[in-house]
Amino acid sequence: MFGADVTCGNRCAVGSIHGGRLGISQKSRPDVLGNTRRSVVSASDRLLGSPLRNLVLGVLYMLVVMALAIGAYVKAGWKFADALYMVIVTVYTVGYGETMPVDTPLLRVITISTIVLGCTGMIYLTGALVQFITLNQINQIFGIKRMSTQIDRLRNHVIVCGFGRIGGMLAQGLQAGGADFVILEPADGPVAVARSLGYLCLQADATDETALQAAGIDHARTLATVLSNDAANVFITLSARSLNPNLEIIARGELPSTESKLLQAGANKVVLPTHIGAERIAEMILYQETARFIRGSERMKDFEKVLLSLGLDIQVVVAAPKSPAIGKTIETIEQQGNGAFFVVQINRRDGQAVTRPEPSTVIADGDGLVLVGRGGQAKAIGSLFEAGGRGAFRVSAR
Numbered sequence: 001m002f003g004a005d006v007t008c009g010n011r012c013a014v015g016s017i018h019g020g021r022l023g024i025s026q027k028s029r030p031d032v033l034g035n036t037r038r039s040v041v042s043a044s045d046r047l048l049g050s051p052l053r054n055l056v057l058g059v060l061y062m063l064v065v066m067a068l069a070i071g072a073y074v075k076a077g078w079k080f081a082d083a084l085y086m087v088i089v090t091v092y093t094v095g096y097g098e099t100m101p102v103d104t105p106l107l108r109v110i111t112i113s114t115i116v117l118g119c120t121g122m123i124y125l126t127g128a129l130v131q132f133i134t135l136n137q138i139n140q141i142f143g144i145k146r147m148s149t150q151i152d153r154l155r156n157h158v159i160v161c162g163f164g165r166i167g168g169m170l171a172q173g174l175q176a177g178g179a180d181f182v183i184l185e186p187a188d189g190p191v192a193v194a195r196s197l198g199y200l201c202l203q204a205d206a207t208d209e210t211a212l213q214a215a216g217i218d219h220a221r222t223l224a225t226v227l228s229n230d231a232a233n234v235f236i237t238l239s240a241r242s243l244n245p246n247l248e249i250i251a252r253g254e255l256p257s258t259e260s261k262l263l264q265a266g267a268n269k270v271v272l273p274t275h276i277g278a279e280r281i282a283e284m285i286l287y288q289e290t291a292r293f294i295r296g297s298e299r300m301k302d303f304e305k306v307l308l309s310l311g312l313d314i315q316v317v318v319a320a321p322k323s324p325a326i327g328k329t330i331e332t333i334e335q336q337g338n339g340a341f342f343v344v345q346i347n348r349r350d351g352q353a354v355t356r357p358e359p360s361t362v363i364a365d366g367d368g369l370v371l372v373g374r375g376g377q378a379k380a381i382g383s384l385f386e387a388g389g390r391g392a393f394r395v396s397a398r
Contacts, residue, residue: 051132058125065121066091069114076106086111091118151200151216154180159215161206161225161236163190166252166273170226171199182215206236212243222248230258234265241266314344317385319367325384331359333384341373
């Protein structure tokens with residue numbers, strides 16, 4: 001047996017010598033590091049998981065001891081109320097006095113056992129409670145500090161104001177796209193959900209400039225305010241624009257009349273979810289072929305993402321009756337748009353889909369056109385496709 005140990009020791013020693021230094025062999029190093037890492041993780045789990053477990057065990061222990069002591073006193077001839085009072089003043093070490101005389105050996109054994117087991121259990125329970133409260137507070141403090149440190153290191157990130165239905169979907173999309181972002185949300189429930197998903201989330205009101213500064217607005221690239229309250233979105237837009245003039249601000253609006261207010265407050269883009277949803281439904285009903293063309297495959301969705309990364313939008317517009325585009329060729333309207341867009345497909349009123357239309361193709365009343373253009377082309381589109389060419393035609397960037 002000793003010989004085997006020596007042989008093994010010699011082999012290990014020889015395998016460990018490299019370049020004149022004694023160390024861990026390359027073959028055994030991953031095992032040693034892996035075991036060390038697993039030991040540290042296991043110890044951490046035991047340390048962080050023990051307070052709650054100790055607290056529960058302490059409560060159960062005290063309930064069992066008190067129930068047994070009360071039952072023993074009642075068995076010895078005491079009333080339940082007297083037994084309960086005696087057990088409570090004993091385990092809590094108050095010692096007001098005995099309501100019933102402890103003058104028999106059995107009662108003395110019960111009392112001594114209650115004192116020893118009950119007081120020991122109460123000390124254990126108190127320690128577990130203190131440990132539970134202290135570690136929770138420490139974890140919370142260090143968690144907030146670690147989050148603040150991570151936010152301070154962010155550059156060119158996105159600030160999301162509000163973690164409701166739209167805010168949650170937005171955060172999911174940003175995470176899938178690999179973008180750095182910070183969420184500002186005042187409510188406890190959404191904050192807990194956001195943090196459980198691993199998002200950087202500050203529990204603060206985005207209408208407060210201090211909260212925006214804590215989210216790193218000075219170094220942010222984009223701010224998206226997606227609250228359901230239009231007044232709050234306008235106020236956040238004003239505050240954000242004053243704090244960072246170069247910030248790109250995307251604001252949500254519920255009422256159509258809010259769009260102009262958000263733009264005047266400093267928003268670069270305004271999203272009207274209700275309008276976009278209605279437009280999407282109308283597109284699916286009236287122009288099914290066009291809808292399938294845009295969103296019919298994962299390849300088209302990936303292509304749409306590439307367009308967005310290049311600052312381009314793909315969208316559907318309708319040539320309204322008596323609009324300037326009626327009767328004109330595609331080449332003519334593209335020239336009148338000054339290069340703001342180009343047409344990639346026409347969906348005729350009778351259901352015919354014309355892909356890659358020729359420049360000489362004439363636009364008819366009610367045609368649905370798939371356009372690819374730069375951001376901010378709404379004015380050019382509105383002047384050509386709206387009846388009378390009045391105003392800007394609202395389109396949804398997709």
